[in-house]
Amino acid sequence: MPSSTDRILTTHVGSLPRSPRLLEANAARAAGRLDPDEHRALLGEAVADVVRQQVETGIDIVNDGEYGHTSxxxxxxxxxxxxxxxxxxxxxVVDNPALAEPHRSAPGKVELTSFLDRRDFTEFADAYGDPTSGIHLADPDQPPPAFPTATGPLRYTGQDAVAADVAHLKAAAGAAGAHGAFVAALSPGSAARIGNKHYASDEEFVYAWADVLREEYTAILDAGLDLQLDDPSLAESWDQVKPEPAVEDYQKWVQVRVEALNHALRGLPTERVRLHVCWGSWHGPHSTDLPFEHIVDQVLQADVGGYSFEAANVRHEHEWRVWEDRTLPEGKVIVPGVVSHATNVVEHPRLVADRIERFARLVGKENVIASTDCGLGGRIHPQIAWAKLRSLTEGARIASQELWG
Known part of the structure; x- marks a missing residue:
């Protein structure tokens, strides 16, 4: 991971707001109304614009806004x-009722229930069902996505798509003079949360995803870009297990996913890889989130150069304390969220600086990169998202002055 000996670097988790023009083009491309070459050219222009905006805002380690992940x-x-x-x-996409049916786990066996059967959703069912509550999961006028099932051996088919992601970002970052650039990609554990009718076990399915996604990771790293692995499954899935499992059982379940991730990264330059862990980006109570202290030791076993995690929202800000009694491995950095995707309130730069300095005192100022809790695109209004990024960079500037003098 990029590091600095004279200031706090800034980045974000990945997703940034898409323009109406890009959203319309994506819809037209999906419906076959827009030529693929025309769409790719428009996508390249959109990436160039969002990278330029990030650099102008003061973000050091930029990305493509995840624009290649079509929305x-x-x-x-x-x-x-x-x-x-x-x-x-x-x-x-097959008729797989099991994906929508509630599942129940048992001692020694962790099994995810359906997404809408989460403990947080059922505990606050009235709030989630009330359009005036401030909770917004998706556009009610849009059909829910069709989740597929594995019906045969998995294989990677995204060579052209990841090549386009890489090409667009490299061109844009070079033109804008970015300090560094990363591409986000899915982790094996999070990928394996779809249905499976082919592989004999959960572990076999996760490792199959590791082998498939390794090809995407390799393409990103071979292009000279940094890689972010998105793995909400490590923390978020706890809420999707009913009844609430024993922490030890869940830790074993997480351990399989960390080991599969390391399998996918074998032989790759893992010092240029960061792992993002979060509790899900939907707006809601999150009262059944797993405390970070229960999985941080498993997270630190991931063979990566940086660890990105939520640290700004009100459910998890107090968990900076996990670093009081843990030693960050040599050569690693932490990438804590110091502004949140979960509120429309724009954090004051002084608060952002305080959050950064708190981590710097615990793990060393050279080992902190300031970031967001989660992706901002698709979660909050674009105007607010960019205001939060400006507050992030201003807070990092204040912290840098106070930490280095």
Missing amino acids: TQSVDYGAWWTYSFDRTGGLE
Whole structure:
């Protein structure tokens, strides 16, 4: 991961707001109304614009806004994951009622229930069902995405798509003079949360995804760009297990996913890889989130150069304390969120600086890169998203002055 000996660097988790023009083009491309070459040219222009905006805002380590992870809606919590469906063979949208049915786990066996059967959703069912509550999961006028099932051996088919991601970002970052650039990609554990009718076990399915996604990771790193692995499954899935499992059982389940991730990264330059962990980007109570302290040791076993995690929203800000009694491995950095995707309130730069300095005192100022909790695109209004990024960079400037003098 890029590091600095004279100031706090800034980045973000990945997703940035899409323009109406890009959303319309994505919808037209999906419906076959826009030529693929025309769409690719328009996408390249959009990436160039969003990279320029990031640099002008003061973001050091930029990305393509995840624009290559196609979204057709202004509110979209899932493009970080669903993009993989179009890049993987062996998947089909089939009649799989098990995906919508509640599942129950047992001692020693962790099994995810359906998404809408989460403990947080059921505990606050009235709030989630009330359009005036401030909770917004998706556009009610849009049909829900069709989640596929693995019906045969998985294989990677996204070579052209990842090549386009890489080409657009490299050109844009070079033109804008960015300090560094990364591409986000799905983790094996998060990929394996779809249906499976082919592989004999959960572990076999996760490792199959590791082998498939390794090709995408390799393409990004071979291009000279940094790689972010998006793995909400490590923390978020806890809420999708009913009844609430023993922490030890869940830790074993997480361990399989960390080991599969390391398998996917074997032999790659992992010092240029960062792992993003979060509790899901939807707006809601999150009262059944797993405390970070229960999985941070498993997260630190991931063979990556940086660890990105939520640290600004009100459910998890107090968890900076996990670093009081843990030693950050040599050569690693942390990438804590210091502004949140979960509120429309724009954080004051002084608060951002305080959050940064708190981590710097615990792990060393050279080992902190300031970031967002999660992706901002599709979660909050574009005007607010960019205001938060400006507050992030201003807070980092204040912290840098106070930490280095």
